[in-house]
Amino acid sequence: MLISRKTFLQTGSLATASYLVPNFLKAMLKPEAISSNGKILIILQLSGGNDGLNTIIPVRNDIYYKLRTQISIKSNNAVLLNDEAGIHPALAFFKELFDNGELAILNNVGYPEPNKSHFRSMDIWQTASDSNQFLQSGWVGRYLDEACHSCSNPTQAMEIDDLLSLAMKGNKNKAIALKDPRKLYRESQESFYKELNSMHQPHTEVLTSYLYSTLSNTINNAQYIFDQSKSRPSADSYPSTPIGKDLNTIASLIKSDINTQVYYLSVGSFDTHNNQNQRQEQLFKIINDAVGVFVADMKRNGKFKDVLLITFSEFGRRVSENASRGTDHGTANQMFFISGGLNKKGLLNGLPNLSQLQEGDLIYSEDFRKVYATLLKKWLGANDKNILGRDNGYYDFI
Amino acid sequence: MNNIEKNRHLCARAGFGLNFSEIDLYKRTSHEKLYSLLSQYSYTPLPIEGFPTSFREYPDKDSFNDRKAMNQYFRNYNLTIANTWQKKMTESPGQLQEKMALFWHGHFATRVRHPLFNLNIVEIFRKHGLGNFRELLMEVSQSPAMLQFLNNQQNKKQHPNENFARELMELFTLGRGNYTEKDIRESARAFTGWSFDKSGQFRMNYRQHDEGEKNFLGKTGNFTGADIINIILDLPQCARFITGKIFRFFVNEQADEEIINQLSAKFYASNYNIGKLMDEIFLSDWFYAEKNIGAKIKSPVELITGICRAMPFESRNENMVYNFQRLLGQALLQPPNVAGWPSGTSWIDSSTLLLRMRIPEILAGYRSLDIEPKPDDDLNMGQREKEIIINRMKGQSTILWEKITPALNEDLFALLLPRSSEELKNLLLSFNAGKSRQHLLVSILCTPDYQLC
Numbered sequence: 001m002l003i004s005r006k007t008f009l010q011t012g013s014l015a016t017a018s019y020l021v022p023n024f025l026k027a028m029l030k031p032e033a034i035s036s037n038g039k040i041l042i043i044l045q046l047s048g049g050n051d052g053l054n055t056i057i058p059v060r061n062d063i064y065y066k067l068r069t070q071i072s073i074k075s076n077n078a079v080l081l082n083d084e085a086g087i088h089p090a091l092a093f094f095k096e097l098f099d100n101g102e103l104a105i106l107n108n109v110g111y112p113e114p115n116k117s118h119f120r121s122m123d124i125w126q127t128a129s130d131s132n133q134f135l136q137s138g139w140v141g142r143y144l145d146e147a148c149h150s151c152s153n154p155t156q157a158m159e160i161d162d163l164l165s166l167a168m169k170g171n172k173n174k175a176i177a178l179k180d181p182r183k184l185y186r187e188s189q190e191s192f193y194k195e196l197n198s199m200h201q202p203h204t205e206v207l208t209s210y211l212y213s214t215l216s217n218t219i220n221n222a223q224y225i226f227d228q229s230k231s232r233p234s235a236d237s238y239p240s241t242p243i244g245k246d247l248n249t250i251a252s253l254i255k256s257d258i259n260t261q262v263y264y265l266s267v268g269s270f271d272t273h274n275n276q277n278q279r280q281e282q283l284f285k286i287i288n289d290a291v292g293v294f295v296a297d298m299k300r301n302g303k304f305k306d307v308l309l310i311t312f313s314e315f316g317r318r319v320s321e322n323a324s325r326g327t328d329h330g331t332a333n334q335m336f337f338i339s340g341g342l343n344k345k346g347l348l349n350g351l352p353n354l355s356q357l358q359e360g361d362l363i364y365s366e367d368f369r370k371v372y373a374t375l376l377k378k379w380l381g382a383n384d385k386n387i388l389g390r391d392n393g394y395y396d397f398i
Numbered sequence: 399m400n401n402i403e404k405n406r407h408l409c410a411r412a413g414f415g416l417n418f419s420e421i422d423l424y425k426r427t428s429h430e431k432l433y434s435l436l437s438q439y440s441y442t443p444l445p446i447e448g449f450p451t452s453f454r455e456y457p458d459k460d461s462f463n464d465r466k467a468m469n470q471y472f473r474n475y476n477l478t479i480a481n482t483w484q485k486k487m488t489e490s491p492g493q494l495q496e497k498m499a500l501f502w503h504g505h506f507a508t509r510v511r512h513p514l515f516n517l518n519i520v521e522i523f524r525k526h527g528l529g530n531f532r533e534l535l536m537e538v539s540q541s542p543a544m545l546q547f548l549n550n551q552q553n554k555k556q557h558p559n560e561n562f563a564r565e566l567m568e569l570f571t572l573g574r575g576n577y578t579e580k581d582i583r584e585s586a587r588a589f590t591g592w593s594f595d596k597s598g599q600f601r602m603n604y605r606q607h608d609e610g611e612k613n614f615l616g617k618t619g620n621f622t623g624a625d626i627i628n629i630i631l632d633l634p635q636c637a638r639f640i641t642g643k644i645f646r647f648f649v650n651e652q653a654d655e656e657i658i659n660q661l662s663a664k665f666y667a668s669n670y671n672i673g674k675l676m677d678e679i680f681l682s683d684w685f686y687a688e689k690n691i692g693a694k695i696k697s698p699v700e701l702i703t704g705i706c707r708a709m710p711f712e713s714r715n716e717n718m719v720y721n722f723q724r725l726l727g728q729a730l731l732q733p734p735n736v737a738g739w740p741s742g743t744s745w746i747d748s749s750t751l752l753l754r755m756r757i758p759e760i761l762a763g764y765r766s767l768d769i770e771p772k773p774d775d776d777l778n779m780g781q782r783e784k785e786i787i788i789n790r791m792k793g794q795s796t797i798l799w800e801k802i803t804p805a806l807n808e809d810l811f812a813l814l815l816p817r818s819s820e821e822l823k824n825l826l827l828s829f830n831a832g833k834s835r836q837h838l839l840v841s842i843l844c845t846p847d848y849q850l851c
Contacts, residue, residue, distance in 0.1 A: 132561075162771075177747070211751065274465075
């Protein structure tokens with residue numbers, strides 16, 4: 001069979017040996033597209049440990065009101081979801097989503113032997129490790145390894161930030177991080193970098209070629225992402241908050257032809273040791289407003305059934321309030337799933353059991369890795385067992 | 399390989415790169431003689447300024463107005479420790495001592511808030527890092543930083559906590575596959591009662607100690623924690639595990655089993671003399687073999703300390719170096735977890751590579767930096783942190799060019815890069831045509847090739 005030069009350049013077999021391909025040739029390669037099913041996952045990290053009990057409020061639970069005399073949210077202030085549960089009043093748009101069947105909530109998600117250090121617990125969530133296991137790759141990064149054998153800096157996953165999170169680093173592939181497509185484009189397209197990138201001699205040492213191929217991919221991908229981001233600028237007026245800008249960037253890329261399947265962004269800090277209610281309300285308000293515009297934008301462009309936005313936090317907080325009208329580090333927490341394509345909606349399970357605590361903390365009932373398995377398998381169509389290293393079972397909300 | 403190339407390789411690994419204000423030394427000194435200079439050390443404590451270094455003078459918890467004030471104090475003190483140590487790494491003629499301390503900081507990785515605990519464990523690394531591994535291990539195991547980080551304060555007769563016992567074997571001495579879960583449970587009992595008092599001093603709490611019989615690695619007895627450590631050190635596997643890790647850190651990430659076996663047999667026979675092991679490595683012929691040249695990606699601390707030695711500067715922002723290291727993923731006193739920092743290609747992604755290639759230009763004042771660090775809620779307790787901005791107002795740092803004038807006239811490629819092709823040389827020379835040697839130096843520091851050592 002005759003293969004055209006272009007096809008040849010785009011086939012994976014060549015690209016696996018891409019370390020040995022001179023950069024001027026590689027510049028002709030487009031970022032490799034994996035066979036995408038068109039589904040898009042957006043991961044919103046609530047940094048700092050969001051207080052889940054004041055997010056989905058157990059409005060009929062006496063223990064909750066007894067342990068939180070200062071900071072509990074009264075049932076007439078909460079936006080009621082059903083007889084037992086209310087949602088924080090600043091998340092009014094989430095109630096709308098709930099009513100439309102576009103929001104699912106999984107309560108009491110966590111892991112065995114919970115760790116209460118922000119950094120460590122975040123690593124556990126980002127790497128999908130056990131509590132006493134130390135992994136150097138993240139779960140989205142390993143998804144890239146699995147789904148994308150032939151691209152060394154793929155745009156299939158993208159973090160909206162200046163720096164890349166561990167979640168996005170695989171063993172072979174790493175996602176790309178950018179706060180703003182224009183900023184990355186400007187920084188990567190300098191003549192010095194382009195000249196380095198255009199050297200003809202192949203780099204034979206493994207580490208040198210790794211460095212030069214990272215540079216090359218950064219230059220090429222920054223150009224590709226910037227071009228895509230300009231193709232369909234948003235008509236909607238997103239709030240000028242950080243998350244508003246980030247979701248605006250994501251929306252413009254989703255509406256373009258870019259091959260990105262996973263977007264990662266974070267908002268915080270939810271580390272509310274004192275005066276919790278004021279801080280949490282502020283943060284929820286900016287999330288609520290930005291998500292509202294984003295969902296409307298996705299709906300208008302016919303994308304909402306293919307977009308799934310999820311939230312998580314490194315831990316929830318203690319059931320009892322502290323003496324500073326705040327809460328200290330806790331354990332299990334809820335996750336939100338927002339999409340026009342849910343199979344199951346509303347509250348997916350019961351509220352946490354407040355009468356059975358472990359040293360004042362919730363005892364998790366849902367393992368976050370089962371959530372990841374579900375997202376990987378049922379949303380992204382990937383082999384979750386390879387990525388997570390074991391069988392975690394699945395939920396059926398998607 | 400000529401003398402200067404050998405000395406460059408030696409300094410990159412046994413230290414933090416060539417000191418450009420001493421270029422004459424490298425030219426006229428053999429690598430054997432240079433090594434004897436680099437490996438000389440005498441222990442003197444870090445010169446901490448502005449904070450009390452003993453518990454006696456340390457402010458009481460109640461003397462702070464609130465938690466926020468105390469956090470701020472912790473933060474500033476820890477930064478002072480990191481910056482003082484960083485300066486030592488940059489300036490000390492006994493480079494190997496500081497490089498070794500950095501290695502042990504990643505090996506016995508702890509992440510605690512109390513500045514005196516941090517200072518204490520760093521001083522243990524600096525004091526015993528080239529001494530005897532047995533003493534080092536014992537001191538670290540009884541340090542407040544380690545006892546606190548691995549929860550040994552909660553390891554009590556009635557409720558053993560296995561955290562320290564597990565990591566002692568898995569990460570510090572033997573490696574996976576060389577012990578059983580039962581060995582962990584039994585040895586955890588031996589460490590019950592190991593704790594520290596209010597002034598951070600090790601204290602044996604006999605009431606919490608399990609004096610019963612333990613079965614550990616095939617031996618039976620009423621073992622104490624010290625017995626457990628000695629039983630582990632009796633195993634040649636311990637010497638092998640440590641030697642392998644030292645080889646990958648100092649020589650090549652691709653282990654050479656034959657050499658490691660030879661080294662570790664000698665290390666074991668010397669009763670764990672670390673200094674001797676390092677002599678063996680740096681005075682060998684194979685250390686200078688082609689395959690070991692440029693075979694490592696510099697960690698952020700190695701990279702930035704190397705830049706500081708090649709292009710010395712004064713900064714009005716005392717945290718500038720620390721900030722760069724943090725943005726690149728390696729802040730001193732903040733290893734990610736007990737397994738220490740990752741290595742090799744995991745340091746490099748699109749963002750970190752571009753940042754690495756811009757830092758020399760930022761320092762030289764050619765460009766500015768505007769970047770938002772990842773939040774650190776363990777340190778900031780939810781307070782929002784500002785973006786790190788450097789050089790928006792020019793003149794935050796001043797390069798001390800006069801210190802390195804003689805070096806600028808040398809072959810800068812040979813002094814800075816493990817290897818460089820004619821194509822790269824021509825590219826950099828033509829890019830800097832008509833510009834000063836200073837510009838050429840900065841350009842070389844900005845290449846992907848400079849990330850290797």
